[in-house]
Amino acid sequence: MRFFPRSFALVRCLVMIVVVALVVSTIPVAFASAYNAHPKLIVVIIIDQFRGDYLERYRDQFPEGGFRLLLDHGASFTDCNYDYANTRTAPGHATLFTGAYSNGHGIAANEWWDPKKKKMVTSVEDDTTKIVGIAADRTSDQAKDKAGASPHNLLADTLGDELKLATQGKSRVFSLSLKDRAAVLPGGFSADGAYWIDAKSGAWITSTYYRPDLPKWAQDFNSGNRAAKYWDRDWKSSNGDVLRSTTHRKGKDGGDAGFYEVVGSTPFANEYELEFAKELVVYENVGAGQSTDLLAISLSPNDILGHQVGPDSREMAAMALALDRELADFFSFLGHQVGLVNTWIALSADHGISALPDAAKKLRIPAANLGAGNPETLINHILSAKFSQGQAVSYIKLDYPDAWLNEDAFAAVHVKQRDAETAVGEAMEHAGLLRGYFAKSQLAEGAVPDTALGKKFLHSYSPEGGWFVMGVPEPYTVGSAKGTDHASPYTYDTHVPLAFYGLPFRPGTYRTHAEPVDLAVTLASLLGINAPTHAVGRVLTEALVPAHSENASKPAKEDHTSVLPREGHDFSRAEGPQ
Numbered sequence: 001m002r003f004f005p006r007s008f009a010l011v012r013c014l015v016m017i018v019v020v021a022l023v024v025s026t027i028p029v030a031f032a033s034a035y036n037a038h039p040k041l042i043v044v045i046i047i048d049q050f051r052g053d054y055l056e057r058y059r060d061q062f063p064e065g066g067f068r069l070l071l072d073h074g075a076s077f078t079d080c081n082y083d084y085a086n087t088r089t090a091p092g093h094a095t096l097f098t099g100a101y102s103n104g105h106g107i108a109a110n111e112w113w114d115p116k117k118k119k120m121v122t123s124v125e126d127d128t129t130k131i132v133g134i135a136a137d138r139t140s141d142q143a144k145d146k147a148g149a150s151p152h153n154l155l156a157d158t159l160g161d162e163l164k165l166a167t168q169g170k171s172r173v174f175s176l177s178l179k180d181r182a183a184v185l186p187g188g189f190s191a192d193g194a195y196w197i198d199a200k201s202g203a204w205i206t207s208t209y210y211r212p213d214l215p216k217w218a219q220d221f222n223s224g225n226r227a228a229k230y231w232d233r234d235w236k237s238s239n240g241d242v243l244r245s246t247t248h249r250k251g252k253d254g255g256d257a258g259f260y261e262v263v264g265s266t267p268f269a270n271e272y273e274l275e276f277a278k279e280l281v282v283y284e285n286v287g288a289g290q291s292t293d294l295l296a297i298s299l300s301p302n303d304i305l306g307h308q309v310g311p312d313s314r315e316m317a318a319m320a321l322a323l324d325r326e327l328a329d330f331f332s333f334l335g336h337q338v339g340l341v342n343t344w345i346a347l348s349a350d351h352g353i354s355a356l357p358d359a360a361k362k363l364r365i366p367a368a369n370l371g372a373g374n375p376e377t378l379i380n381h382i383l384s385a386k387f388s389q390g391q392a393v394s395y396i397k398l399d400y401p402d403a404w405l406n407e408d409a410f411a412a413v414h415v416k417q418r419d420a421e422t423a424v425g426e427a428m429e430h431a432g433l434l435r436g437y438f439a440k441s442q443l444a445e446g447a448v449p450d451t452a453l454g455k456k457f458l459h460s461y462s463p464e465g466g467w468f469v470m471g472v473p474e475p476y477t478v479g480s481a482k483g484t485d486h487a488s489p490y491t492y493d494t495h496v497p498l499a500f501y502g503l504p505f506r507p508g509t510y511r512t513h514a515e516p517v518d519l520a521v522t523l524a525s526l527l528g529i530n531a532p533t534h535a536v537g538r539v540l541t542e543a544l545v546p547a548h549s550e551n552a553s554k555p556a557k558e559d560h561t562s563v564l565p566r567e568g569h570d571f572s573r574a575e576g577p578q
Contacts, residue, residue: 032504034166034292034527039502040342041287042523043334044296046096047323048089048182048303049486050349051311052080052495058320065328070347074501075543077514082351082496084459085470085489086402090123091460092350092516093185093298097158099520099535101459106155110181112465113397113404120397120404121465124184126150126209133205133214133222134198148207149180149196151189153464156534158188159520160294165190166529170291174280176204177298178264178273182350186296193284195276202227202259204276217283221276227259230268235318243315265305267322273299274330278337287338292527298350299323310356310484311492344502346523348516351486352493360476368474370400371481375433379403382427387413396424400479401434401471401487410467417441417467424469436472443470456489506545514540 032038055067055076062068070076082092084101086108094100094107102108107123114121129148160173175187176195184207187194193211195204195218203222206214214222235244244266251257263269277297280286286293302319309315334343354360360367376398383395387410395410396403403424410420421439428434438448443461448454457470476492478485486493498514504526517537524531525539 032526032528034163034171034529037289037291037342039292039344040289041334041338042292042294042344042346044096044186044294044346044348044519045327046093046182046186046296046298047347047349047497048177048179048298048300049306049351049353050302050497051352051492052078052349052497054311054320055497055499058317058324061321062324063328065331066324067327067347069328069331070345070499070501071509073507074345074499075505075508075510075540076497076499077510077512077540077543079511080348080496080498080514080516080518081491082494083456083515083517084494085453085456085472086460087351087486087488087493089179089303089350090181090185093182094154094156096348096350096516096519097160097186097188097296098154098156098532099159099517099524099537100156100532101517101536103459103461104156104534104536106153106462106464107185108460108462108464108468109399109402111399112468113406115407115466118406118408122149122181123153124149124151124181126152126207128152129207129209131205132208132211133218134201134203148209149184149194150207150209151184151187154185154189155462155464157532158186159524159532160186160296161188161190162524162530162532163292163294163527166527167291170289172284172286172289172293173296174284174286174294175296175298176273176277176280178260178269178300178304179298182298182300183296186298193280195280197260199260200258202230202263202272215283217279221279226275227263227272230259230263230266230272233268235266235268235322237314237318238321243318260304264301265308266301267319267326269301269304270299270323270326273297274326277330278333281334281337287342306353307480307485308483310359311353312355312359341503344500344504344523344526346501346519347497347499348519349496352491352495353486354476354478354484354488354490354492356484357476357478365476366474367476368478369481369483370433370477370479375400375431375479378431379424379427379433382430383423386423386427387415395420398479399487400485401428401473403428403469403471404465405467405469407466421467421469425471428469428471433473434471435474438470438472440468440470453489500540500543504544506543508543510540510543512540512542 088110090110091102091107094105098105111120111122125147127147129150131148163171173191174193175183177183178197180196183194183196195206198205204218231246233246234242236242246263249257251261357367357369380395384393393409396405418441425437438457448458473488475490518540521531521535521537522540
């Protein structure tokens with residue numbers, strides 16, 4: 001029989017799983033300790049915009065080796081939901097690695113209004129740093145701005161920071177993504193490296209916050225023009241239909257579309273990220289030290305595509321299956337490079353996604369795309385009529401369902417924060433955009449209803465930035481003119497996967513309630529280190545092999561007395577591992 005390279009990688013991964021299973025069945029549970037490199041490596045994989053129902057939806061189509069490594073041989077939590085409303089990329093990544101929500105880590109959005117700079121700024125941009133890895137005369141947005149990125153807006157430390165503190169810097173921490181925020185925030189303050197791409201060329205870059213120049217291996221990766229092989233290719237379905245092409249074309253701005261825009265919405269970009277991750281592991285000797293190392297990989301293509309086609313399209317199904325093959329190949333690589341018996345893997349997502357409003361409406365479910373009506377202009381018109389005698393003034397920047405207020409504009413008409421935020425919230429409601437709102441001044445005082453929704457918005461508060469209003473959108477209503485979006489408190493946005501693989505985890509499907517804040521706390525507890533400073537998660541004890549068990553190789557009996565319920569959750573009907 002002839003094996004093609006991809007098939008051969010899957011076969012190797014299958015053999016490895018069997019070997020690991022035999023090893024685990026004949027030895028006691030390994031003593032976990034970050035101080036002694038048990039495990040040698042923790043890999044946390046965040047799939048941007050990967051809804052919690054996807055793993056079950058496509059489970060029967062996944063072969064062994066990829067997602068099934070975690071589903072069949074790991075601990076998977078089916079009821080994992082963010083307990084906040086601001087379900088966006090930057091808050092999600094910060095939450096996963098700090099074990100806190102925005103009211104703890106301070107990252108409330110991808111970007112916000114900076115009253116000092118008088119403009120919108122991103123969650124990670126840092127004027128005190130510079131971009132490393134692209135020439136100053138490049139035409140990319142990042143090169144033009146010349147500002148680098150750092151975690152300086154974080155108000156809490158991360159799992160990686162605590163790992164570095166515990167081992168006096170011996171542990172090594174790296175993170176990577178197509179997006180800067182998805183690379184910077186998981187790495188925390190003390191990461192040895194965080195890498196993302198130049199949107200135009202696809203070249204890997206970093207910031208002077210981490211180092212003055214790219215390491216030689218990364219320079220060689222870029223100079224080898226490894227991004228070029230992903231251009232001018234057809235992405236085909238399993239039956240040969242062309243789903244997308246990466247042929248060079250014009251972008252939204254009229255210029256040549258860049259790597260992020262064209263290749264980023266295809267599985268080729270996942271392959272590209274994992275190709276870079278392999279080089280990082282090899283050349284940085286990740287997992288080869290005397291203390292546990294941490295690698296965070298945020299895979300962005302799912303999000304780039306999902307905004308365009310929604311969660312129920314054939315493209316999204318094909319993306320999930322293609323990613324499954326890439327993960328199988330990457331896990332096989334880890335098995336050979338570090339050893340799966342020496343590796344823990346965690347999997348989650350930063351948020352989910354709404355169904356396409358048009359798809360929901362076909363099922364008679366109320367839904368809408370608001371962008372075509374230019375809601376920002378409408379809100380500013382309402383506010384101008386109230387405060388400026390109809391003279392057009394830009395009072396807010398809208399990132400639906402949130403509004404960021406221009407404090408100077410309100411100061412010019414002698415309106416203070418609380419009154420300004422109330423006026424904006426009422427204008428948004430009057431425009432038919434919301435079913436309610438929460439103002440920053442209100443959240444700062446904790447003045448919210450004692451309800452599940454009130455708690456979600458309280459968790460979404462941050463003192464960072466200027467004045468803001470967080471809206472409560474109608475379900476399946478998004479701010480874009482077409483496609484779909486996230487950023488709501490509803491389950492289609494809050495429900496994400498949470499799964500673990502490694503010696504300490506008792507394989508099974510767990511239906512006890514879990515939250516993304518539990519990931520960092522659980523790993524920290526197993527490693528014998530402190531949880532991140534502002535962590536509020538719990539240790540997922542129901543999914544752990546009992547320590548010092550005399551019969552470690554036998555499945556443990558169900559014991560839900562060890563499950564520590566979070567306030568407001570009832571575990572009386574919790575199911576055990578299946």
